[in-house]
Amino acid sequence: MTTETLSSEQIIALAKKYVIGNYTRYPVCLVRGSGSWVWDAEGNRYLDFFPGWGCGLLGHCPPRIVQAVQEQVALLIHVPNTWYTEPQALLAQALGERTDFGGMSFFCNSGTEANEAAIKLARLNGKPKGKYKIVTFTGSFHGRTMGALTATAQPKYHAGVEPMLPGFNYAGFGDLDGAAKVIDGETCAIMLEPIQGEGGVNPAPTGFLEGLRELCDKHGLLLILDEVQTGMGRTGTWYAYQHWNFKPDIITLAKALAGGVAMGGLVAKPEVAEKLKPGTHAATFGGNPLAARAALATLETIEQEGLLERATQIGERFRNRFLALKEKCPLVTDVRVKGAMIGVELSVEGAPVVQGCLEKGLLINCTHQTVLRLLPALTVSDEQIEDGCDIIENVLLSLKA
Ligand SMILES: Cc1ncc(COP(=O)(O)O)c(C=O)c1O
Numbered sequence: 068m069t070t071e072t073l074s075s076e077q078i079i080a081l082a083k084k085y086v087i088g089n090y091t092r093y094p095v096c097l098v099r100g101s102g103s104w105v106w107d108a109e110g111n112r113y114l115d116f117f118p119g120w121g122c123g124l125l126g127h128c129p130p131r132i133v134q135a136v137q138e139q140v141a142l143l144i145h146v147p148n149t150w151y152t153e154p155q156a157l158l159a160q161a162l163g164e165r166t167d168f169g170g171m172s173f174f175c176n177s178g179t180e181a182n183e184a185a186i187k188l189a190r191l192n193g194k195p196k197g198k199y200k201i202v203t204f205t206g207s208f209h210g211r212t213m214g215a216l217t218a219t220a221q222p223k224y225h226a227g228v229e230p231m232l233p234g235f236n237y238a239g240f241g242d243l244d245g246a247a248k249v250i251d252g253e254t255c256a257i258m259l260e261p262i263q264g265e266g267g268v269n270p271a272p273t274g275f276l277e278g279l280r281e282l283c284d285k286h287g288l289l290l291i292l293d294e295v296q297t298g299m300g301r302t303g304t305w306y307a308y309q310h311w312n313f314k315p316d317i318i319t320l321a322k323a324l325a326g327g328v329a330m331g332g333l334v335a336k337p338e339v340a341e342k343l344k345p346g347t348h349a350a351t352f353g354g355n356p357l358a359a360r361a362a363l364a365t366l367e368t369i370e371q372e373g374l375l376e377r378a379t380q381i382g383e384r385f386r387n388r389f390l391a392l393k394e395k396c397p398l399v400t401d402v403r404v405k406g407a408m409i410g411v412e413l414s415v416e417g418a419p420v421v422q423g424c425l426e427k428g429l430l431i432n433c434t435h436q437t438v439l440r441l442l443p444a445l446t447v448s449d450e451q452i453e454d455g456c457d458i459i460e461n462v463l464l465s466l467k468a
Contacts (some may be wrong), residue, residue, distance in 0.1 A: 075108040090449040095427060100127025103447045105430070106171040114455050115427075116441040117432045121264070121296050124323030124407075126444035127367055129210065132326040135364035136357060148297060153340060154359035157338075161366050162334050165305040167313050170334035173343060174354030178321035179229025179332035184259065185291045185317050186214045188235075188335060191342040192289060192318025202290075204240040206266035206435075218258055221266075237333035240269065243278040250282065252334055256289040257282065261307040266298035267438040268403045268410025272386055273312075280313040289316040293329070299323040300369045302406035303379040310405070326365035330358040374445040382441060385409045388456040396463050409441040410434075410444065411459075415466065417428035423462035429455050 073081070075096040082092075096108045103126050105115045118126055125132065138156070146152060159172040173184055190199050201218065208224075209215040213232055216224060220237040236254070238245040240263060248256075257279050263269040283290045292315040299309035301323060308315055316339050321331035332354070335343075352358075370374060386404040389411050393399040401412035413420070417433030424431050432440045439459070443452070 068209050077200065078108065080112050081275055095425070098278040102126035102129075103444050103451050109259045111428070113428050113430050114458075115430045116443045116447075116455050117430055119322075119327050120440070121301075121322040121442045122327050123444055124299055124301055124307050124442075125326050125365060125374075126446045127327075129326055129365075129368055129446070131364040131368045132328070132361050135360045136328065139357050145352065145357065146350065147351065148353065152354075152356045152359070154356045154363060155354040158354070158359045158362050158366075159207070159368075162320075162332070165366075166314075166318065166334055167309070168336050169455060170318070171337050171340040172334050172354075173303045173329065173340070173348070174332040174359070175350035176321075176329050176352050176358075177210070177331045178319065179331075180350060181216040181295060181319035181321050181333050182209045182258075182293060183212055184219060184343075184350075185293075185319050185333050185335075186218065186256075188317060188333070188339065188349055189256035189258075189289050189291060190345055191347060192339055196255075196287070198253050198255035198287075200234045200236055200251070202236050202238055202246055202249055202254060202257045203260050204238055204246075204263075206240050206263050206269060207293075208263070208265035209258070209260075210269070210295075240266070241272040241275050243275060243282070246279060247272040247282055250286050250288070254286065254288055258291040258293060259295065260293045260295075261298050261311070262302065262405055262408060264408070264440070267412070267435040268405075268408060268440055270403065270405055273439050276308070276311050276416075277313045280315075285317075291315065291317040291319065293320045294318050296442075297408065299365065299417065300375050300406075301408055301442070303373070303375055303382065308403070323365065324360040325358045326368070328358050328361035329364055330354075369445070372446070377445050381445065381447060382406045382409070384449060384452050385441065385443075385456070388452070388460075392456075392460050392463065396460070398463055398466060407441075407443050407445055407447075409443070411439040411441075413437045413439065413463075420459070420462050421465065423465070424458055427458045429458040431455075431459065 076225045078096045163170040203218045209218040217232040236249040299321045317335040324330045382404045389402040403410040
């Protein structure tokens, strides 16, 4: 089949006829990207502050990843996990060395799969003691498959697909006493995002993560951190937990892990990881050489271009802009920033702001109805930040309170 060059209108008509309509889409068809720029089929250029829904941590088509994939695709695309490959082994080493606990990795293809693996690993660890329940938190988002979806403590995502999986108990995000209350003799783990992403860019309150670690130690539970959105340097450290003073037992990753190529995984303490024995879990495409090479190139880019430090600078620049905006725009009620993870809480629905920005050539996201969410590339320039913030500011100031 040949690839034709179709207009946006033609592509949209085709998609509406043949692609299942489970996404809300804007009537824009993107064809090409470079860094924080992306172009549609008519050649219109957009500044992208939400590249790849968090997967484009290095922007669109980062050169080292393009090169690594081009080299690897001609060498070996995929082999099953019955064989060893160098990219997978090197990647596991690199991820493990970046934890402070000698983590060992399992690879899959998405965030929800990474969390399914973590849930199974926690249950496998708890099984000999009759423990299988997992505590998760209100406002969380862990994915769309049934285990990760049950872990996601938001009824709106459960509606229509119940019954959910047994063995999940929910507590309020930030409520340490509430978490303690739902732990019982059958609980095997606590699972949470250190900064809730979809839930509205909500960092764990002071002392909460350390308190959960203490609870886990007291009750013999595993602490699972979902770093699908926060991981890989977005917040200024390789893993977001490194901003705090504790260590998790399992970290789950996806999104930015392979610089935009589909990949997920978990990194676990060796004594926990050992329960994932042959036959207990698998993913056919997991850790394939193409994705693993892309992930290695992602780590290399972050390291060689000093992007962990840059994430912090990016955060400061956005924070300053939005705090200044809050002073003059009553619609802005809160600004939450950790590196290149930015949430601007509004007193009104954010959808018209997203639409207004799109019309002015800026792509952003709104989550939880009222939180503008930006996950800009770590390669975004100061000028791009200023230009994009000017657009957001103009759109917000043009709205009536
Ligand atoms: C924290 C978190 N966990 C899990 C997921 C699910 O990832 P995926 O869509 O790759 O399955 C997401 C997706 O937004 C997420 O933000």
